[in-house]
Amino acid sequence: MILALDPLYLTNIGLAVVLIALLKVVLAFAIVLVAVLFMVWFERKVIADMQHRIGPNIAGPWGLFQTLADGLKLLMKEDLVPEHSNRFVFKLAPFLAIVPAFLTFAIIPIGGNFESKGGSVRIFGYDTYLQVADPPIGILLFLAMSSIAVYGVMLAGWSSGSKFPLLGSVRASAQMVSYEAALGLSVLAVILQTGSLSTHEMVADQAAGGFLGFIPNWNIIVTGFVPFLIFLIAGTAELNRPPFDLVEAEQELVGGFHTEYSSFRFAIFFLAEYLNTINMSAIIVTLFLGGPSGPVLIEGIDWAWGILWFLVKLFVFLFAFVWFRATLPRFRYDQLMDLGWKLLIPLSLGWFLFLAALNIGNDRGWNPGVVVGVTIVGGFAGGALLMAAIRTARTERISQEVDAHG
Amino acid sequence: MSAVFAAVSTDAPIFVAQNVFFAVVALLMVGSALKVVTTSNVVHAALWLVLVLAGAAAQFILLGSEFVAVTQVLVYIGAVVVLFLFGVMLTRASMGDDESVAGEKRSMAAVVAGLLLAVMSVALIDSFSDDRVVIDQPQLVTTVADSIFSQYIVPFEAISVLLLAALIGAIVVARRD
Numbered sequence: 223m224i225l226a227l228d229p230l231y232l233t234n235i236g237l238a239v240v241l242i243a244l245l246k247v248v249l250a251f252a253i254v255l256v257a258v259l260f261m262v263w264f265e266r267k268v269i270a271d272m273q274h275r276i277g278p279n280i281a282g283p284w285g286l287f288q289t290l291a292d293g294l295k296l297l298m299k300e301d302l303v304p305e306h307s308n309r310f311v312f313k314l315a316p317f318l319a320i321v322p323a324f325l326t327f328a329i330i331p332i333g334g335n336f337e338s339k340g341g342s343v344r345i346f347g348y349d350t351y352l353q354v355a356d357p358p359i360g361i362l363l364f365l366a367m368s369s370i371a372v373y374g375v376m377l378a379g380w381s382s383g384s385k386f387p388l389l390g391s392v393r394a395s396a397q398m399v400s401y402e403a404a405l406g407l408s409v410l411a412v413i414l415q416t417g418s419l420s421t422h423e424m425v426a427d428q429a430a431g432g433f434l435g436f437i438p439n440w441n442i443i444v445t446g447f448v449p450f451l452i453f454l455i456a457g458t459a460e461l462n463r464p465p466f467d468l469v470e471a472e473q474e475l476v477g478g479f480h481t482e483y484s485s486f487r488f489a490i491f492f493l494a495e496y497l498n499t500i501n502m503s504a505i506i507v508t509l510f511l512g513g514p515s516g517p518v519l520i521e522g523i524d525w526a527w528g529i530l531w532f533l534v535k536l537f538v539f540l541f542a543f544v545w546f547r548a549t550l551p552r553f554r555y556d557q558l559m560d561l562g563w564k565l566l567i568p569l570s571l572g573w574f575l576f577l578a579a580l581n582i583g584n585d586r587g588w589n590p591g592v593v594v595g596v597t598i599v600g601g602f603a604g605g606a607l608l609m610a611a612i613r614t615a616r617t618e619r620i621s622q623e624v625d626a627h628g
Numbered sequence: 629m630s631a632v633f634a635a636v637s638t639d640a641p642i643f644v645a646q647n648v649f650f651a652v653v654a655l656l657m658v659g660s661a662l663k664v665v666t667t668s669n670v671v672h673a674a675l676w677l678v679l680v681l682a683g684a685a686a687q688f689i690l691l692g693s694e695f696v697a698v699t700q701v702l703v704y705i706g707a708v709v710v711l712f713l714f715g716v717m718l719t720r721a722s723m724g725d726d727e728s729v730a731g732e733k734r735s736m737a738a739v740v741a742g743l744l745l746a747v748m749s750v751a752l753i754d755s756f757s758d759d760r761v762v763i764d765q766p767q768l769v770t771t772v773a774d775s776i777f778s779q780y781i782v783p784f785e786a787i788s789v790l791l792l793a794a795l796i797g798a799i800v801v802a803r804r805d
Contacts, residue, residue, distance in 0.1 A: 311671070358769060362698045369706025373678075376710070380671060380717055392717060399710060419769055 229342055230350035242348055247328075250354045254327050258496040262289040265544045272548040299485040306383035307482065315381060316483070316490035319374025322367035323497035328354035329363050329421050330504045333528035336429035336515040341422055343525040351422055352514070352528065360420040361413065364505055365406055368460060372398045374494065375462075375469075379479035390478035393555070394462055394469035400562040401459040404452055407570035411449035411577050412441050412509045421508050429515030442510040448573045450510045452566050454542075457502045459562065461495070463543060465550035466558060503539035504532075511535050568608055572601050642760065646690055653690070657683035665737070674712045681705050692766040 230239055263278065263286055270277025278285030303309055333352035334341040342349045357363060372395050379391020413419060416427045430439050437443065442450045459466040470478030480491045507513055516531035518524045553561070576597045583593035660679040667673050681704045688697035776784050 308671075311675070357694060358766065359694045359698045362695075362702065366698050366701040366706060369702055369710070372706070372710055376713055376717070377671075377675075380713075388717065392714075395710065395714065399707075399714075402706075 228351045228356050230348055233348065238346065239348065242345055242350060245345075246350075246352075246354050250327055251324065253332075254324065254497055254500060257500050258493055259289045259293075261496050261500060261540060262292075264540065265547070268541065268544045269548050272545075293489060296489040297486055301485040301487070302482075304383055304482050308381040308383065311377050311381035312482075313487070315374050315378035316487045316494070317374075318377065319371060319494040320490050320497070322371045322374075323494045323501060326364050326367045326501045327497070327504070329357065329360055330501070330508055331356075331422055331425050331513050332504075332532050333514045333525060334425075335518060335524045335528060336426060336513075337518045337524070339524070341426050341429070341515075341528075343528075352525075353422065356420055356422045358420055360418070360422075361409055361424070361505075361509070362419055364501075365402070365409065368398070368405070369402060371494075371498070374491075375479050378483065378491070382479075382482035384482055386476045387479050387481045390469055390475045390481070393475075394479055397462065397466065397469065397558065397562075398460055400559065401456040401566070404456040404562060404566035404570050405460060407567065407574055408449040408453040408456065409509065410574050411445045411570075414574070414577055414581065415441055415444050421513075425508060425513035425515055428512040438512055440510060440512045445510075445577060446573070449570065450506075452570045452573075453506060453509065456562075456566060457506065458543065458546060459558070461498050461502055461543075463499065464547040465552050467552060468555055468558060499543055500536075500540070503536050503543065506539055507532065507535040564608070564612055568605070572604060576601065649690055650687065653683050653686045657687075665734075670716050671713065674709055674716065677712075678705055678709050681709070691761065692763045693772075694766060695769045695772050696767075 230242060233239065266288070267277045267285070278288035281287040281291045303312060331341065331351060331353040334343050339349075342351055344350075375398070376391050376395040379387040379389075379394070382388070412424065416424045418424065418427070424441070428438070428440050428444075462469040469475075470480075475481070480488060483491060512531075512535075514528035514532035516527060518527045520527075579593055579597050580590070582588075583590060657680050660676045660683065663676040664673050664680065667676065681700060685697040685700040685705075688694075688700060
């Protein structure tokens with residue numbers, strides 16, 4: 223077998239191995255659920271703090287159990303299905319939203335000793351990776367799942383049989399489809415650098431020593447910061463979080479695609495939204511910040527360090543998403559589409575070509591200065607052409623409008 | 629050497645579990661495909677089509693080619709059917725059944741479908757008869773990439789140019805002037 227498989231499955235597969243695999247699945251399930259409970263509380267507390275409020279403080283210490291209480295309340299509510307809805311699709315949609323969210327978490331390495339053991343840890347005498355699955359297609363699974371998640375949003379809005387959810391879901395799916403391209407193109411930069419699609423390989427590649435001995439070999443530096451920035455922006459848009467939350471702009475659309483949902487079905491959408499936030503942060507950490515790789519400071523409990531580094535990095539992005547929400551005003555719809563199609567997609571494509579040129583130049587022994595120079599000239603030429611095209615289209619549109627009205 | 633297509637031989641072992649799952653998925657696909665053409669609700673038809681395409685992805689996984697399977701999901705389920713649904717939702721968002729779908733064109737469509745099935749069956753049976761697919765290991769992405777960019781480079785480039793032409797054509801057609 224030439225696949226870099228989880229060492230767990232290279233031994234004889236017996237009952238113990240099956241039980242360990244099952245344990246990993248159950249643990250991952252439990253971890254993300256607890257993380258969502260924490261994340262909702264954390265978001266409310268941080269936003270309250272930024273707005274000089276106190277936030278939830280009644281249920282449990284520091285209001286920690288508020289989310290649990292809200293969840294229980296939602297469970298007890300009456301389950302409403304609107305009369306003009308398409309009943310089967312209406313009931314199916316929440317599950318189309320939540321299942322991809324859970325599946326995405328399966329490919330994220332959340333721990334492991336990448337210093338000396340190649341990212342594995344020892345559980346009950348078996349070496350294994352601390353991730354539910356490490357398929358060779360790795361990161362493509364994330365892209366596939368995020369494209370399936372569009373169905374949940376789209377069908378929820380359509381099947382509600384009401385105009386605001388329909389408008390909300392058309393907006394949401396257009397937004398998710400538009401930003402998926404930029405998301406995929408910035409992931410390509412990382413794939414090009416790693417030479418593998420497997421998330422475990424990506425982390426292992428970044429765990430290797432970097433420049434000067436102390437700068438880490440993280441993809442955020444290796445790919446030159448631009449793909450990271452594009453991924454962060456496109457990821458926020460993909461999550462439909464502020465400042466890209468036109469999907470549920472309350473002033474215009476009541477509640478967006480889930481207006482007609484109540485009770486547990488609404489809770490599932492809410493859960494999926496926060497699961498996706500956590501997943502996106504974890505994917506950013508895996509792709510660009512070395513995932514759970516980091517120094518093992520105390521030998522003996524080497525398994526704990528990977529998890530610690532992962533949590534620290536994850537927390538930075540969870541905070542950043544809350545921070546965006548508290549600080550940035552919402553985009554207008556045309557600004558959103560302009561940013562996606564006219565800036566992020568050309569920029570990520572251009573940067574990908576630049577990285578590819580650098581890699582080929584490296585292989586062939588070309589002068590890096592010449593490669594960079596030619597790319598900059600080519601990039602400027604392409605950018606100028608694109609700008610000219612956009613400007614021509616705009617002037618033409620305006621003159622048509624003037625002709626029509628004046 | 630054909631790296632993209634799995635090797636075939638007549639004396640390879642038969643994996644029972646694999647065949648059972650093939651049968652289950654294939655039956656599901658055939659059933660869903662029939663529903664695609666018989667249901668009179670356009671959105672339901674698109675959803676049944678998703679099941680058919682997901683079944684095709686499952687068959688690819690059974691053959692050990694994960695990359696083709698995930699591409700199937702990304703391109704067909706994630707993009708093509710989403711665009712179908714998008715068009716349906718923007719143009720006719722009515723929830724009920726659409727009578728215009730069930731026209732008399734159905735019999736003609738059935739004839740064409742039957743003919744296509746016959747031609748495909750003859751072609752497949754003629755070229756493979758009772759060969760068996762040998763899968764000794766899952767197909768790697770690097771294998772796919774190597775064969776696309778060496779053995780199949782000309783068809784690959786031709787398809788790329790064709791797609792680009794179609795893209796530009798779509799924009800030209802959709803322009804308002």
